[in-house]
Amino acid sequence: MTALLEMRHITKTFPGVKALDDVSLAVAEGEIHAICGENGAGKSTLMKVLSGVYPAGSYDGEIVYAGETVHFTGIRDSEERGIIIIHQELALVPLLTIAENIFLGNERASRGVIDWPETFRQTEGLLAKVGLRETPGTRVESLGVGKQQLVEIAKALSKNVRLLILDEPTAALSESDSQALLDLLLELKAQGVTSIIISHKLNEVRRVADSVTVIRDGATISTLDAREGGLTEDRIVRDMVGRDMAHRYPARQRRAGDTVFDLRNWSVWHPEHADRQMIRDLSMTVRAGEVVGIAGLMGSGRTELAMSIFGRSYGRRISGEVRMHGRPVDVSTVDRAISAGLAYVTEDRKTLGLILEDTIRRNTVLANLGAVSQRGVIEEGRETEVAEGYRRMLNIRTPSVFQKVVNLSGGNQQKVVLAKWLFTEPDLLILDEPTRGIDVGAKYEIYSIINDLSAAGKAVILISSEMPELLGMCDCIHVMNEGRFVGELAAEAASQEAIMSMIVRE
Template identity: 75%
Template sequence: MAALLEMRGITKEFPGVKALDQVDLTVEQGQILALVGENGAGKSTLMKVLSGVYPAGSYDGEIHYDGAQAQFAGIADSEERGIIIIHQELALVPLLSIAENIFLGNERAKGGVINWRETDRRTMELLKKVGLSEAPGTLIDKLGVGKQQLVEIAKALSKEVRLLILDEPTAALSESDSQALLDLMLELKAQGVTQIIISHKLNEVRRVADKITVIRDGATVSDMIAGQDEITEDRIVRHMVGRDMAQRYPTRERRAGDVLMQVKDWNVFHPLHADRQVIRDVNLTVRAGEVVGVAGLMGAGRTELAMSLFGKSYGQKISGQVEMNGTPVDTGTVSRAIDAGLAYVTEDRKALGLLLDETIQRNISLANLQGVATGQILNEAEETRVAERYREALNIRTPGVFQRVVNLSGGNQQKVVLSKWLFAQPEVLFLDEPTRGIDVGAKFEIYGIINELSAQGKGVLMISSEMPELLGMCDRIYVMNEGAFVGELTAEEASQEAIMSLIVTD
């Protein structure tokens, strides 16, 4: 097969940082290439070079596309050649219809008048290709994340895509939606669409990829070809992190103490539909030094439970009691929940966990401004000292604490969120999908931080869609289905089969 894309010797520098160093990448026509590496390795930067976000002249090296050297001045240039990127944060307008989103900026119009009949006809054709049966006029905010991802792919197909780049496409999807998306990728491959997938889910990479290119510290370290090379998750991880990782989960001594937090008869109703109960009669305990998991399918109510407990950030008609160290506490607002000793690392770090345009320093101090204040005056020197302490303790890879958080990789952003809440000095830390969208090396570091909290006698409530993560980290696991706890398993009792059995037999 002929190469559709060759990137040769790509080097990209930012002030104080060489993000890419002589990177080579080759994708053949009709191939699915997986681009893998740790957070901060340079994957997204490389794709921004390819798509023209970083235009020709802002980097060194050459791009050869479809047999000729290419220099893209911007995204419009690369899209005109059929190179389309679907980012992890979907670029759809929620209050516009599917049809309007698909043809936004590419309207089916004549003389300035949109031909809605043609728009709807073409939309239905595209939706059929990606396996959706929704009407063209359906609003995007009525669709789940999985279907929105498929609309993004339909939008790419409308632009006559030749090279489709998917950045962490399954990070926020359920298992069934993820499998459907991977099936679609294989169908598109059969239709001749060349694809690049960036993913940390190595089982998915192995399922669809014809070739795997590994980037580490801004440089290409290996290429593996399916059917020619031995491709195992352990081998991919070794190339990604530069070392063997015999254990994905650090060991710790399990030693649960007294009950730190107890939740009794917790009930929550939907914030917009007062007759719809979302959480039903939940009772849970978290002990000192204990990591407690909450397992369940997407939509089971796990995030809604955590948010409602943390300052009643979700829901209405909330009832039940929260006790800390045996004493009832008021968690009715976020500030009261923090004062009671709770902290919540949200599953959506970019929208809810961070101020992206602010510095690392400012983000870390946000939840505990009193800790860096002299009286009512913010002590910026102390704020800097605190941020530097957490930068070193959590190994946040950055030139300095005055770096804006938006410029950090996903794993380092997650460490900033953790730093913010650790500085608030909680007794119990809620972790909602704490390793979503980050690589195995950064995951291991975050697991180590969780174990350190446990050793200090803190309590951790971990929500995760990755069952191996729960099984590898938790002392006990609550199983949740349709807003209620349907079982509780000790670490010894827990297995993927046992968890699924409780869910399906509820």
């Protein structure tokens, strides 16, 4: 097949770090080409070079597109050639409508006046192409993440896309939304659109990709042709991490002790819709050394449950009782929940878990400033000592704890969030999608940390949309649907089929 894109010997250096080292990539016309690699391997950097986010002159190497050498000085240059990138953090304006977002900066206008009838007509056609049934006048803030992703693709189609780049497009999507998006990519392929997809979900890569390029430590390791057969997840993983990972989940001795956390008759109502009950009379217990999973579809109430327990960060008219070590505790505020021995690692690390523009050092101690303060004044030496300790313990890959968190890969950012909460010395750690958007190597490290915590007698609640993760890590799994537990499975009796059958029966 004819190559639409060739990136030859691309090298990109940041101060103190060589992000890309002589990377080469070829993408054939009309194919779906996957790029895989660990967090920090250089995948997103390579795509930013291609799209002009990092302009010509800021890197070494050559880009050949549609048969000619190109030098993009900005993202508008690449878009004019039909190269459109959709980043993991969607670039939509929540308060604007779908139509306004699709044509923002690319307005349908005559003599400086927007032609709204034409804008809406074209929007309807684009929405039909991506399978979105909402009207052009619908505000983006009212859409779920899956539908927002479709709006981004419709926006790309409005710019006559020829090469579509998607960076972790299904990281925040439910399984059904992920499948719908992958089906759309296959439809676009049939229409002649070439796609590059960056993904950690290897089952999805195998489903849609014609070829796979693996990048490790800023260098090209291999390019695999999926059409020849024999492409396995184990082969991709071996190239990604430089070693075999026969066991994706580290072994753990399952020894549960006394009850640490006891939730009784917990009910929560929606913070804005007074007649909508989100959590319905839930009870659960977690013992020392135990990892208890919560499974359920998006919208089942898993995150709402976790946030309502942790300082009533979500919901109104909350009722029920929380006991720690057999004694009732006050969790009515975040400070009181922390004092009671609870910690919560949010699913949204970038917005709720970290201050991205601050350092690793500062983020690590944020939830327990009193432990690094003397008479209300932070002791910077102690602060650095604590951050360095957790950097070594959790293997946070960074030159220094004075590095800004925004410059870390997703897996290392997640380790900083874990460090922040481990520094509070919790008895119960609630982990909400702790491995979302991170690669298999970093996942294994997170799983090992969870096992270390359980071995130390901590109680852990693990909320995850990835059923294999729950099956591989948990002692028992609660199945949640519409704000209620609809079943409980011991580890030895649990399976994906058993979990889904409990959800479907409801």
